[in-house]
Amino acid sequence: MGSRVLTITSGKGGVGKTTSTANLGTALAMQGKKVAVVDSDIGLRNLDAVLGLENRIVYDLVDVVEGQCRLRQALIKDKRLPELYLLPAAQTRDKNAINSIQMQELCQQLRQDFDFVLIDSPAGIEQGFRNAIVGADEIIIVANPEMASVRDSDRIIGLVEAAGKPEPRLVLNRLRPEMVKRGDMMEVADVIEVLGIDLLGVVPDDDMIIVAINKGEPIVYDKRSRAGRAFINAAQRIIGEEVPLDELVEAPTLLERLRRLVGFGPAMTEKRVRS
Amino acid sequence: MGVFQFITGRKKPTPGEVAKERLKVVLSHDRIKVNPELLEQIKADLLTVISRRLEVDEQHVQVQMAREDHWDKLHADVPIKRQKISFEWDPPAHTPVADVLQNNKLRVDVERIEEE
Numbered sequence: 001m002g003s004r005v006l007t008i009t010s011g012k013g014g015v016g017k018t019t020s021t022a023n024l025g026t027a028l029a030m031q032g033k034k035v036a037v038v039d040s041d042i043g044l045r046n047l048d049a050v051l052g053l054e055n056r057i058v059y060d061l062v063d064v065v066e067g068q069c070r071l072r073q074a075l076i077k078d079k080r081l082p083e084l085y086l087l088p089a090a091q092t093r094d095k096n097a098i099n100s101i102q103m104q105e106l107c108q109q110l111r112q113d114f115d116f117v118l119i120d121s122p123a124g125i126e127q128g129f130r131n132a133i134v135g136a137d138e139i140i141i142v143a144n145p146e147m148a149s150v151r152d153s154d155r156i157i158g159l160v161e162a163a164g165k166p167e168p169r170l171v172l173n174r175l176r177p178e179m180v181k182r183g184d185m186m187e188v189a190d191v192i193e194v195l196g197i198d199l200l201g202v203v204p205d206d207d208m209i210i211v212a213i214n215k216g217e218p219i220v221y222d223k224r225s226r227a228g229r230a231f232i233n234a235a236q237r238i239i240g241e242e243v244p245l246d247e248l249v250e251a252p253t254l255l256e257r258l259r260r261l262v263g264f265g266p267a268m269t270e271k272r273v274r275s
Numbered sequence: 276m277g278v279f280q281f282i283t284g285r286k287k288p289t290p291g292e293v294a295k296e297r298l299k300v301v302l303s304h305d306r307i308k309v310n311p312e313l314l315e316q317i318k319a320d321l322l323t324v325i326s327r328r329l330e331v332d333e334q335h336v337q338v339q340m341a342r343e344d345h346w347d348k349l350h351a352d353v354p355i356k357r358q359k360i361s362f363e364w365d366p367p368a369h370t371p372v373a374d375v376l377q378n379n380k381l382r383v384d385v386e387r388i389e390e391e
């Protein structure tokens with residue numbers, strides 16, 4: 001199978017696109033794939049910080065597109081995984097600094113060196129979003145189980161369809177199992193029914209994600225984190241493995257929380273939710 | 276059992292269920308780009324056409340978008356005023372049965388639609 005270009009997008013801002021891109025990219029690289037993560041959020045660069053690579057940037061995406069440097073020079077090698085590379089966004093330019101044709105050419109170039117190219121899209125439905133999806137084979141929509149995010153996701157599904165791309169898949173992020181249990185939050189099945197697309201993964205809300213971003217260390221490295229486990233599962237589904245959807249549904253039990261507090265004992269993600 | 280449930284004998288929908296229902300409505304509008312003005316126009320058009328043949332209870336006509344079984348649907352509730360009405364109708368010449376009919380007249384009886 002050839003290389004695949006996947007764009008992670010959402011419409012609404014702040015739902016976890018960058019976190020998802022960083023973690024899916026890292027998880028794919030952990031599986032031995034050669035991965036490039038591309039920050040296409042020009043002017044609002046963040047993927048570098050989530051990956052802890054913000055101090056290593058010399059050239060960026062716009063430099064490559066404008067021919068100021070070669071692609072190889074702009075790609076930043078990850079600290080831990082030798083097969084993971086970041087192409088950072090320009091911070092001093094705006095979304096109109098590049099056009100769709102240039103972006104498509106960039107994707108073609110990246111395909112030659114990588115198994116997976118993951119593009120982190122900016123929020124919104126304007127030029128930046130269009131640039132982000134133009135070269136993609138597949139689209140992943142990140143949504144939170146709340147009205148505004150699901151509504152915006154539906155708009156994105158329509159725009160992706162209009163762009164002639166295959167039906168996107170959904171990563172439902174920040175699910176809070178205890179709220180779902182109380183009936184205060186929509187269930188996974190509700191969101192899927194309303195949007196009518198396939199589910200790639202469900203990521204439970206996890207305070208450790210903030211900690212992981214603070215440290216510049218993706219959550220997938222934290223073996224005890226449910227969110228980390230969920231991203232690894234989603235990455236395995238991207239590769240094509242059949243992974244049962246077991247990453248949530250129940251809030252951690254008191255015992256699990258105690259174990260976590262003490263910091264040892266079996267990882268809480270090993271507990272499977274009986275269905 | 277909450278107070279609401281005690282009074283109504285029915286369980287109050289949870290915020291999650293409310294969100295789902297609200298989303299279904301808002302998305303069906305977003306998808307078809309139907310705004311309230313357009314719905315009013317459609318309603319007026321329907322009334323014009325139907326009242327040509329039937330006496331419609333215009334006060335209680337309802338036209339709205341809904342999503343059922345993965346389809347976006349236009350629901351029109353058009354109550355008919357009279358208990359039983361009848362009228363003469365000239366079938367169009369190309370209707371096959373037109374030749375069969377005597378004097379080219381067809382009698383149509385329309386029962387009032389019962390409320391569910």
